[in-house]
Amino acid sequence: xxxxxxxxxxxxxxxxxxxxxxxxxxxxxLDQRLVALLDLQLTLKHVHWNVVGPNFIGVHEMLDPQVDSxxxxxxxxxxxxxxxxxxxxxxPQAIADRRSWEDYSLxxxxxxxxxxxxxxxxxxxxxxxxxxxxxxxxxxPVSEDMLTGQLAELEQFQWFVRAHIESSSGELxx
Numbered sequence: 293x294x295x296x297x298x299x300x301x302x303x304x305x306x307x308x309x310x311x312x313x314x315x316x317x318x319x320x321x322l323d324q325r326l327v328a329l330l331d332l333q334l335t336l337k338h339v340h341w342n343v344v345g346p347n348f349i350g351v352h353e354m355l356d357p358q359v360d361s362x363x364x365x366x367x368x369x370x371x372x373x374x375x376x377x378x379x380x381x382x383x384p385q386a387i388a389d390r391r392s393w394e395d396y397s398l399x400x401x402x403x404x405x406x407x408x409x410x411x412x413x414x415x416x417x418x419x420x421x422x423x424x425x426x427x428x429x430x431x432x433p434v435s436e437d438m439l440t441g442q443l444a445e446l447e448q449f450q451w452f453v454r455a456h457i458e459s460s461s462g463e464l465x466x
Contacts, residue, residue, distance in 0.1 A: 306377040310432055318432040319378035321424045325439065326369045327390045328417050330382055333362040335396045339410055345402040351456065358449045365442045372435055407457045408465060414450035418443060 306315035340355040370380035393416060398409050421443045428436035457465040 304377070307375055307432070307434070310376065314431040315376045315378075318428060318435050319373055319376050321427055321431075322369050322373050322376070322435060323378070323380070323390070325421060325424055326366055326373065326380060326382065327387055328420060329362050329366045329369065329442075330387050331391060331393075332413065332417050333359055333366060335410070335413055336362065338396060339398075339406045342398070342400045343403055343406045344400060345404075347403045347456065351403050351407065354452055358452075361445055361449075365445075368438060368442075372438060376432070376435075404457060404465060407453050411450065411453050411457065411464065414446065414453060418446050418450060421446060 306312060310318070336355050336359045340352055340359065343351050343355075366382070370382065373380040396409065396413065398406055421439055425436050425439045425443065428439065454464060459465070
């Protein structure tokens with residue numbers, strides 16, 4: 293379901309120099325990224341609350357700055373949607389309705405198990421951010437640039453996660 297099915301574009305304007313149709317497509321892409329990052333923010337906090345075992349405190353403390361940064365990313369995207377004339381929607385039901393992936397399945401679990409699962413979450417978020425950037429390059433370079441900066445940070449967060457599950461030979465635990 294596209295963003296326009298849930299929350300129609302209500303403004304009769306967009307950012308100066310952006311064609312209306314390009315803005316509409318950009319808003320739809322940004323909405324998908326908003327949903328993914330809102331979901332990621334909640335998933336990171338869930339892992340923070342439920343991780344146990346060896347290296348607990350290091351992982352527990354590593355996750356809060358990621359939560360805070362991803363929260364800032366969602367705000368930036370929501371404000372860009374509004375700038376483009378769209379309506380950012382971040383209510384729980386709207387997020388669940390617009391998600392195209394399964395919910396994070398682990399509850400209380402060992403550090404390794406959560407980090408392997410979290411690595412897969414970052415795989416999806418980062419891959420989809422990169423795809424959105426490619427499309428936004430032709431629609432709205434400002435939005436593309438915004439996502440580029442976010443992706444650099446998201447990839448670093450994934451590297452932090454992977455550092456905990458990587459062997460000395462460079463293989464990831466599964």
